[in-house]
Amino acid sequence: MPAQDLPITSYALMGLLTFGDELTGYELKQRADNTLRFYWQSPAMSQVYSELARLADEGLLHRRGQGRGTTYTLTARGRRELESWMDDTAAGFPIFKHPQALRLMIGHLSDPGRLTKMLESYLEDVARARADLLEVRESLRGADAAGQPFRYPSLVADWGLAHFESEKAIAEQVIDRLREDETVETVTPPTGDEG
The missing domain is CATH 1.10.10.10 (Winged helix-like DNA-binding domain superfamily/Winged helix DNA-binding domain)
Structure with a gap:
């Protein structure tokens, strides 16, 4: 096969x-x-x-x-x-499937306050996932040096921890920008049903 x-x-x-x-x-x-x-x-x-x-x-x-x-x-x-x-086999490129990004794209159907709450909830999920992964990473210590059995899983765990840090930073930046929008009146895009 x-x-x-x-x-x-x-x-x-x-x-x-x-x-x-x-x-x-x-x-x-x-x-x-x-x-x-x-x-x-x-x-x-x-x-x-x-x-x-x-x-x-x-x-x-x-x-x-x-x-x-x-x-x-x-x-x-x-x-x-x-x-x-x-x-x-080519490693390929990851498909970005991010429910929060999808909701943010059509955020004009909601309001900045609700979007901020969604992202704050997401940050809580990220923190929990990071804590879980940190526990996994710590369990690999002692067998994670070059040539040891858990060297490569530990590299993936470190990558994952860095990813969670990046997700946290991105979400926090978006929240800051959404808070700016809370004071600005938004214009709803046309639906195509007008006329």
């Missing part, structure tokens, strides 16, 4: 199995929730099980046991596939 025929979620799940352990679908879902959610969509439990079945059927994962106790490990073929994807 060529690299481009697998969804990125398959590579993400295989990547989570590269740390030398054997995991059940439930354990893999927990690992995904604790890591992927900071920079990639963590798959639903049903998606984890369907991807694991597909990858095992393709010989990319080794399946051991039955039922809830079934565990999975990466096969040599699965590792080669993952390495090929890493080395030969």
